[in-house]
Amino acid sequence: MTEFTDFQPDALYYIPLGGCGEFGKNLSLYGWNGHWLMVDLGISFHSENHPPGTLIMPDISWIEKRRKALAGLIITHAHEDHIGAVCYLWPRLRCPVYATPFAAAFLRAKLRDNNMDYDLELIEINPGETFYVGPYHCRVAPITHSIPESTMVEIKTNHGRIVHTGDWKLDHVPSVGDAYDASIYDEMGRDGVLLAVSDSTNANIPGRSGDEIDVEEGLTRLFSRLPHRILVTCFASNVGRIKSIARAAAANGRRVILAGRSLWRFSHIARDLGYYDDIEKFDGPKEMRRHARKQTVIICTGSQGETNAALSRIAMGQHPKISPIPGDHVVFSSRIIPGNEEEIALLQDQLRHAAQEVITPADVPETIYSSGHPCADEVAQLYTWLKPQKVMPVHGTTAHQQANEEIARRCGVSDVLVPANGQVIRVAPGPLTVVGEVPHGIVAAQPEEYA
Ligand SMILES: [Zn+2]
Ligand SMILES: [Zn+2]
Missing domain, CATH: 3.60.15.10 (Ribonuclease Z/Hydroxyacylglutathione hydrolase-like)
Known part of the structure; x- marks a missing residue:
C-alpha cells in the first residue's frame, strides 16, 4: 500500500x-x-x-x-x-x-x-x-x-x-x-x-425495530407465567432494557438482582443522572438470600456467550455467589451478534445441561427484545x-x-x-x-x- x-x-x-x-x-x-x-x-x-x-x-x-x-x-x-x-x-x-x-x-x-x-x-x-x-x-x-x-x-x-x-x-x-x-x-x-x-x-x-414499551409489556406477560427463578441476560450497556426488565419484575412482585460488574457501572451512572428515579434500587448477589427464589429476577451479563461473564460462569457452576438451580428460566433479551453464533449455542447447551429452561425471542409469542x-x-x-x-x-x-x-x-x-x-x-x-x-x-x- x-x-x-x-x-x-x-x-x-x-x-x-x-x-x-x-x-x-x-x-x-x-x-x-x-x-x-x-x-x-x-x-x-x-x-x-x-x-x-x-x-x-x-x-x-x-x-x-x-x-x-x-x-x-x-x-x-x-x-x-x-x-x-x-x-x-x-x-x-x-x-x-x-x-x-x-x-x-x-x-x-x-x-x-x-x-x-x-x-x-x-x-x-x-x-x-x-x-x-x-x-x-x-x-x-x-x-x-x-x-x-x-x-x-x-x-x-x-x-x-x-x-x-x-x-x-x-x-x-x-x-x-x-x-x-x-x-x-x-x-x-x-x-x-x-x-x-x-x-x-x-x-x-x-x-421497523419496534418500541421499547412493547418489550416491557412482553417481559411483564412472560414473567407472569414463569413459576421459578428467572435469569435475564442482555447487554450491560442497554440501560433502557434493564429498566424494562426491572419494571416487568416489579409488576410481578419480583426483586431485581444484578450480576456483573459492568451492569453495576452502567446502573450507577443511570441512577446518578436520574434515569432510574422511578425504579427500585437493585440488589447484589449477596442480598439474594433475603428473597424467595421465585420472587427474584437476576439480570446477568454474557448474552453473547462470553466465557468470563456472569451467565457462563453460572451455567458452568463457577460463579462464586449464584449456582444454577434446575428449573431456572433463562431469558435471552438479546440478539446474536454475527460471529458469536457458536459461543451462544455452546452457552445455551451448558444451561440446558444444568436443567435450565432457555428462552430466546424466537421461543415465545411475547416481544422480549427489540x-x-x-x-x-x-x-x-x-x-x-x-x-x-x-x-x-x-x-x-x-x-x-x-x-x-x-x-x-x-x-x-x-x-x-x-x-x-x-x-x-x-x-x-x-x-x-x-x-x-x-x-x-x-x-x-x-x-x-x-x-
Ligand atoms: Zn454501535
Ligand atoms: Zn450503540
Whole structure:
C-alpha cells in the first residue's frame, strides 16, 4: 500500500479507521484544510484470532502522527464500540474529547476503575448543543437508541452539512429519555444535508425495530407465567432494557438482582443522572438470600456467550455467589451478534445441561427484545427527512452496508459509496471518490497492559 498524502487544500475528506466491513471499533475522521475531526473511538467485541477479554482497537498510528492537526474527538454515545478505546488510546492523541454527561460519566468511571491516572480533556455537551471543534461548527442532535443521550453529530463545513448518525432507531416510547423528535431531522433536511454517514446494522431487515414499551409489556406477560427463578441476560450497556426488565419484575412482585460488574457501572451512572428515579434500587448477589427464589429476577451479563461473564460462569457452576438451580428460566433479551453464533449455542447447551429452561425471542409469542438500530423502513424515513446529496453506509459488514446503500438509492440518493477501513474518500468537490489509502488495522492488547 502506498500511503495517500496528496490532500488538496479546501477539499473535504472522510477516512474510516474502523467500523466499516465489521461491527465494532468505530472510528471516523473528517478532514478539511489540514484540520481533522474524529468521531468515536471504539473497541471490538470479538476477534477469532484472540482470546476472550482481549482489547481489539483500531490502529491509530496514522492520525497519531498528525495529532497536532486533530482538533477534537466527538463521542456519539457510551457504547463500547464507540467509546471503548478512549481510555487506552487518548494519551497518544491528547485532543479535547466532547461527550454528553452520560458518556462523560462513563469515561470517568472507566478511568477510575482501571486506575488510569491522567487528565483527560473532557468537555461535556448536552444533546442539542452547538459548539466549535477547530474550524468545524458542530451540534450533537438527540436521537433514540438503547442507551441514554445518544446523538447524531452534525458538522458544518465549507462544502455543506454532514450528518454522522451514530447508532440510532426511531423509538416512540423509549424506557429512558424522550421519544425521537422528527422535527429535528426534518429541519436538517430543509437546511440542506451534503452527506449522511449512517448506521447499517439492521438495513437488511425489513420493517421497523419496534418500541421499547412493547418489550416491557412482553417481559411483564412472560414473567407472569414463569413459576421459578428467572435469569435475564442482555447487554450491560442497554440501560433502557434493564429498566424494562426491572419494571416487568416489579409488576410481578419480583426483586431485581444484578450480576456483573459492568451492569453495576452502567446502573450507577443511570441512577446518578436520574434515569432510574422511578425504579427500585437493585440488589447484589449477596442480598439474594433475603428473597424467595421465585420472587427474584437476576439480570446477568454474557448474552453473547462470553466465557468470563456472569451467565457462563453460572451455567458452568463457577460463579462464586449464584449456582444454577434446575428449573431456572433463562431469558435471552438479546440478539446474536454475527460471529458469536457458536459461543451462544455452546452457552445455551451448558444451561440446558444444568436443567435450565432457555428462552430466546424466537421461543415465545411475547416481544422480549427489540433492536437499538434502525430497520429498513426507519433508514428510509431518515433519508426522507434529511434528503442528503450523498450517503456513506457504515457500522456493519459489507453486506449490511450494501443493504443500506440500496435503501439510499431507492430514496433517490444517487451519490452513494460503501467505504472500507483505511480508505481516503474525497467527499467534495465532485462525487464521492476513493482517492487512496492510509495505514489502518487492529491493535490487540490485554487490559492489564494499560493498568
Ligand atoms: Zn454501535
Ligand atoms: Zn450503540
